[in-house]
Amino acid sequence: xxxxxxxxxxxxxxxxxxxxxxxxxxxxxxxxxxxxxxxxxxxxxxxxxxxxxxxxxxxxxxxxxxxxxxxxxxxxxxxxxxxxxxxxxxxxxxxxxxxxxxxxxxxxxxxxxxxxxxxxxxxxxxxxxxxxxxxxxxxxxxxxxxxxxxxxxxxxxxxxxxxxxxxxxxxxxxxxxxxxxxxxxxxxxxxxxxxxxxxxxxxxxxxxxxxxxxxxxxxxxxxxxxxxxxxxxxxxxxxxxxxxxxxxxxxxxxx
Amino acid sequence: xxxxxxxxxxxxxxxxxxxxxxxxxxxxxxxxxxxxxxxxxxxxxxxxxxxxxxxxxxxxxxxxxxxxxxxxxxxxxxxxxxxxxxxxxxxxxxxxxxxxxxxxxxxxxxxxxxxxxxxxxxxxxxxxxxxxxxxxxxxxxxxxxxxxxxxxxxxxxxxxx
Numbered sequence: 255x256x257x258x259x260x261x262x263x264x265x266x267x268x269x270x271x272x273x274x275x276x277x278x279x280x281x282x283x284x285x286x287x288x289x290x291x292x293x294x295x296x297x298x299x300x301x302x303x304x305x306x307x308x309x310x311x312x313x314x315x316x317x318x319x320x321x322x323x324x325x326x327x328x329x330x331x332x333x334x335x336x337x338x339x340x341x342x343x344x345x346x347x348x349x350x351x352x353x354x355x356x357x358x359x360x361x362x363x364x365x366x367x368x369x370x371x372x373x374x375x376x377x378x379x380x381x382x383x384x385x386x387x388x389x390x391x392x393x394x395x396x397x398x399x400x401x402x403x404x405x406x407x408x409x410x411x412x413x414x415x416x417x418x419x420x421x422x423x424x425x426x427x428x429x430x431x432x433x434x435x436x437x438x439x440x441x442x443x444x445x446x447x448x449x450x451x452x453x454x455x456x457x458x459x460x461x462x463x464x465x466x467x468x469x470x471x472x473x474x475x476x477x478x479x480x481x482x483x484x485x486x487x488x489x490x491x492x493x494x495x496x497x498x499x500x501x502x503x504x505x506x507x508x509x
Numbered sequence: 510x511x512x513x514x515x516x517x518x519x520x521x522x523x524x525x526x527x528x529x530x531x532x533x534x535x536x537x538x539x540x541x542x543x544x545x546x547x548x549x550x551x552x553x554x555x556x557x558x559x560x561x562x563x564x565x566x567x568x569x570x571x572x573x574x575x576x577x578x579x580x581x582x583x584x585x586x587x588x589x590x591x592x593x594x595x596x597x598x599x600x601x602x603x604x605x606x607x608x609x610x611x612x613x614x615x616x617x618x619x620x621x622x623x624x625x626x627x628x629x630x631x632x633x634x635x636x637x638x639x640x641x642x643x644x645x646x647x648x649x650x651x652x653x654x655x656x657x658x659x660x661x662x663x664x665x666x667x668x669x670x
Contacts, residue, residue, distance in 0.1 A: 280626075281626040284626040285617070287629030287633065359515055410625075445535070458552065
């Protein structure tokens with residue numbers, strides 16, 4: 255690595271050692287990343303607790319083998335319990351907000367609609383239908399994209415495909431209207447997504463005390479089911495003293 | 510009649526602050542990355558604060574040890590937050606990101622796609638750096654010896670007393 259003192263830029267010399275094909279696929283993969291939110295945070299936290307922590311414990315800890323294995327195992331169990339509680343909260347909360355938004359309850363009766371994704375989709379489909387009447391080539395190609403839209407929702411890739419199709423429209427009015435409708439639909443979808451994320455975050459934060467209590471209650475029960483209770487150490491007989499020996503003889507002898 | 514929960518969500522969603530914040534998240538990927546970093550850290554801080562509170566309220570812990578345990582929890586919470594935030598900001602740094610992306614995505618010739626790939630990489634690498642590396646590797650490696658040192662010191666002082 256070399257830091258340029260004139261403009262402060264950093265240069266990595268010698269490349270990454272990764273093949274060209276892999277680097278291309280990597281770039282393509284990262285370019286497709288669209289909706290990063292609380293789900294990503296929850297997933298990464300789970301991986302950290304379930305995979306990284308046990309790996310660090312097994313590699314670094316100086317405790318004895320049994321303790322090390324117990325410490326390494328308890329983290330994936332705790333992470334799974336946490337995941338099983340956080341994911342339903344995120345899903346239920348997101349679903350509830352989506353339902354409210356799509357019923358129009360989160361937007362004013364008149365004026366700009368920020369969160370009603372269903373309405374924005376309807377508007378976009380209306381203009382697609384209108385453009386299809388004026389352009390047969392567009393009609394054929396848009397049908398396939400609309401089937402994908404119904405299946406996958408408006409993904410980053412699908413939005414790009416629609417954009418290319420709209421760019422080739424012959425009628426300038428259709429091109430302008432449909433282009434705006436697509437941008438509006440995409441923006442509304444993103445507004446709703448971020449609102450769902452912020453509200454889910456607040457809900458998870460508010461429920462932290464309950465989640466911690468539930469985790470403390472469930473965790474030991476599951477650990478007891480997974481791990482056999484360590485056997486009671488065998489009590490060592492105290493070395494027999496002369497006094498004890500004499501007493502035993504008096505009581506009937508030593509076996 | 511509108512349900513109070515719906516009314517609260519409506520007020521929240523349509524407040525100028527939230528609308529501005531969400532628009533910034535959409536327009537500015539850097540802002541979104543930092544927002545996610547802050548939400549992730551604040552969950553940890555809140556959980557540690559809760560632990561400190563529970564320790565201080567726990568009557569089963571002797572009074573002389575209570576303050577020590579609470580202080581250790583608070584110190585670990587603060588360390589977790591600071592290390593995560595520092596690592597996140599370091600990884601999200603424009604110059605570092607530019608250099609990595611230039612090398613990593615050298616095969617992408619389309620400028621728009623290169624920008625998209627760089628933005629995606631920046632968000633993911635920042636969150637991985639903060640949530641996986643800082644929180645799960647660096648913090649335990651720093652916190653364990655420090656806790657051990659203070660525990661030893663505390664025990665020695667306790668014995669002298």
